[in-house]
Amino acid sequence: MATSDDEVRLVVPAMPEYLRLARVTAAGLASRLGFTFDEVEDLRLAIDELCYGLTGSGGRDGTVAIRYVLGADSLVIEGEGQFRSESKVALSELSEVILQALVDEHDLHDGVGGPSFRLVKRRHDTSAP
Numbered sequence: 399m400a401t402s403d404d405e406v407r408l409v410v411p412a413m414p415e416y417l418r419l420a421r422v423t424a425a426g427l428a429s430r431l432g433f434t435f436d437e438v439e440d441l442r443l444a445i446d447e448l449c450y451g452l453t454g455s456g457g458r459d460g461t462v463a464i465r466y467v468l469g470a471d472s473l474v475i476e477g478e479g480q481f482r483s484e485s486k487v488a489l490s491e492l493s494e495v496i497l498q499a500l501v502d503e504h505d506l507h508d509g510v511g512g513p514s515f516r517l518v519k520r521r522h523d524t525s526a527p
Contacts, residue, residue, distance in 0.1 A: 413457035487513040
């Protein structure tokens with residue numbers, strides 16, 4: 399069982415073909431925490447939306463650092479873009495609606511150190527391990 403101190407870190411190039419690793423890692427960790435199949439799929443879609451909001455469809459020149467924090471009944475995922483050039487990040491209205499339906503909390507914003515996102519997905523079927 400995960401403790402509140404368990405975390406995984408991943409740094410990948412900010413290109414779509416590498417950002418798939420963020421989705422696979424989230425799915426594996428959520429499965430380990432006992433999330434249902436539907437909850438895992440929701441999380442995979444949410445990661446796609448936030449990574450796309452961070453890097454755009456063509457990717458960026460730089461990396462994305464992702465931190466997964468495992469709780470007893472939740473997974474918190476924080477991503478930070480470390481890009482060579484500046485640009486504003488934003489979610490489309492449709493992405494906002496999708497994320498509101500998929501995860502318990504989400505945020506994407508321009509930060510001092512670069513653009514970043516955060517999402518929280520709680521396991522709602524607490525009868526699982």
